[in-house]
Amino acid sequence: MKQKVPWVPASLGTVLCGAAAAAAVYSLVQIRSRPKKLLGETGSPQVPVGLLRLEHPGDDFVHVLRNDVLLEKTIDRVSSRLYIYVESPVDMATSARLQFLSELYNSVWDLACYVGKFDLDMRLVSSSDRSWDDMVATPELNGVFGYMGMDVSTLNAARHSDLPRVVFYPLKTFVERVVNPAAFTYLEDPSVVVEKEAVVVVGGTFDHLHNGHKKLLSLAATATSKLLVVGVTAPHMLEKKKLGYLIQTLEVRKRKVTEYLASVQPALATDVMTIDDPFGPAISSSQVSGIVVSTETIPGALKINEIRSERGLAPLKIYVCRRTECSTLSSSFIREQIARR
Numbered sequence: 001m002k003q004k005v006p007w008v009p010a011s012l013g014t015v016l017c018g019a020a021a022a023a024a025v026y027s028l029v030q031i032r033s034r035p036k037k038l039l040g041e042t043g044s045p046q047v048p049v050g051l052l053r054l055e056h057p058g059d060d061f062v063h064v065l066r067n068d069v070l071l072e073k074t075i076d077r078v079s080s081r082l083y084i085y086v087e088s089p090v091d092m093a094t095s096a097r098l099q100f101l102s103e104l105y106n107s108v109w110d111l112a113c114y115v116g117k118f119d120l121d122m123r124l125v126s127s128s129d130r131s132w133d134d135m136v137a138t139p140e141l142n143g144v145f146g147y148m149g150m151d152v153s154t155l156n157a158a159r160h161s162d163l164p165r166v167v168f169y170p171l172k173t174f175v176e177r178v179v180n181p182a183a184f185t186y187l188e189d190p191s192v193v194v195e196k197e198a199v200v201v202v203g204g205t206f207d208h209l210h211n212g213h214k215k216l217l218s219l220a221a222t223a224t225s226k227l228l229v230v231g232v233t234a235p236h237m238l239e240k241k242k243l244g245y246l247i248q249t250l251e252v253r254k255r256k257v258t259e260y261l262a263s264v265q266p267a268l269a270t271d272v273m274t275i276d277d278p279f280g281p282a283i284s285s286s287q288v289s290g291i292v293v294s295t296e297t298i299p300g301a302l303k304i305n306e307i308r309s310e311r312g313l314a315p316l317k318i319y320v321c322r323r324t325e326c327s328t329l330s331s332s333f334i335r336e337q338i339a340r341r
Helices: 012-034 034-038 063-076 094-114 130-137 153-159 173-176 211-222 250-264 278-286 295-310 332-341
Strands: 045-057 078-087 121-126 142-146 167-170 184-186 195-205 224-233 269-275 290-294 318-322
Touching: 045 063, 045 130, 045 167, 063 078, 063 094, 063 142, 063 173, 063 184, 063 295, 078 130, 094 121, 094 269, 153 167, 173 295, 195 211, 211 224, 211 250, 211 290, 211 318, 250 269, 269 318, 278 295, 290 295, 295 318
Parallel strands: 045 078, 045 142, 078 121, 142 167, 184 318, 195 224, 195 290, 224 269, 290 318
Antiparallel strands: none
8 A cells, every 4th residue: 555645644544434435335325226216116107108308419528417317317217118309400410410329329228227227118319300399299108308398288289189198307407416517527528627636535345346446546546636545345334235245355455446546646645445434523524625426426425515514614526427338337247247157
């Protein structure tokens, strides 16, 4: 392990228990339970056939993130077939439009796999091929999803009087919880100048260190000027994980993280330690000023700042990485493959 920066207190490990555990453990528990929830076992009522309206994001990274949330939340609610209507600029080149549609097919399949909806029938429709009113008139349609509000009566006016009425599901509230440039710094946004924080924390299980972990660690290191503190979850916090007996030992996981960071950022001081308490007294520290999370673990970081505010502490600067687009890029998937050997 690299030498710690002298001015950082030895008790920083307890600080991380608050910051990283809230974002990496508190939120991770919610994320890992999503497949069952999205399949309707404990979640919201399912819409058999849905229609989502997306706008081509162009070069706007924030719009890309907004579309991520719209897709995820719509896939959450639709059980049988999902039409995705893509509104593209009329003057967009055909090659650019087709490239986006091709990439979008990959993204929606990844999201469906991520939440366990392998049988969901997803169909992308370009605005250059069909009109929005034509899509709304689809006979089997049950619900319409979108970012901005839509008038239900107007939607149903486009449908034949003999067809069932459709319901509109506004998703703006869900989107703005995650996509808020005023509250978060998106590390992959090319329009943003990343201002580093002296002490940054990032946490996770880091089992069978994979490319998703490596991306998170690399971006966290980039946002750090003096010390990167990495919290690795203790075994007792992982007892309910699938195929838990295949989780690497704490020592192995910490060593892998240390070795990786030393290879990509050898000049950066790091402290790789154990997370063994979801919050602890750590959230009272003023030493840590930044935290790095992925888009799906933002709620944990917000919880951290909520508690810090209650205690009169300055909020942590929240750096956000976009979720890596590969449903097989997870420790649980790796353990499943190992179990089949």
